[in-house]
Amino acid sequence: MSRARTRIRWNGAAVLGRARAGAARGLRLGAEHLLAESRTEVPIAEGTLERSGTATVDERDLVAGVSYDTPYAARVHEDLTARHSPGRKAKFLEDPANREAGAIGELIAAEVRRAMRG
Template identity: 45%
Template sequence: MAFEVRGNGGIRAAWNGDAVGQAARRGAARGLALSAEHVRGIAVDLAPQDTGALRNSATASHDADDLRAAVSFDTPYAVRQHEELDYHHRTGGAKYLERALDTERDTVARLIQAQIRKALGT
């Protein structure tokens, strides 16, 4: 909302709700993209490492229109490595993606909030 003080002492208010909503949405989309990259980095550090193929297959993606983000690992064994709790690893371990999201939940929220605030100029 914008205010204008007139010479006669009156105040004129203009509602910019559509522009504000669009800016907030752009900020949220940017925050989601940054958050997905952040979670990807944490998940890579938590993932098992043998040859490095699993860690190197990690990808962060986002859809600004739907305000969705995803982190994925693209190897034939990524799901099995993630879910199998009985595997023993020298580095990393099971539930690497799940643990990354759980531990970084507050950081993800702060990243998105910061980008919305930045887009709104606050």
């Protein structure tokens, strides 16, 4: 009876690099998705607040962010007593972030899987 031999080569650095690259792409897609969703709810007076929205990704730390950059963005976001046009409201970023968390997680996971196959 002969013994079968198997040789395995583990390319850990390459695997980790691909996974990180996929995660970064997924974070970018997730942040852009959240930005698009929040733009459907952001109050519009002149459109300045909506246009100030940005999605950013720190690929080194694998962190993404969506922000609105006007002096009044936080006040508009938090003021639950203000009146807005139909479909527009306070919590225009927080609510979509909570609602879309699962979809964003799936976008990230799909990009990591895609990177690992490639």
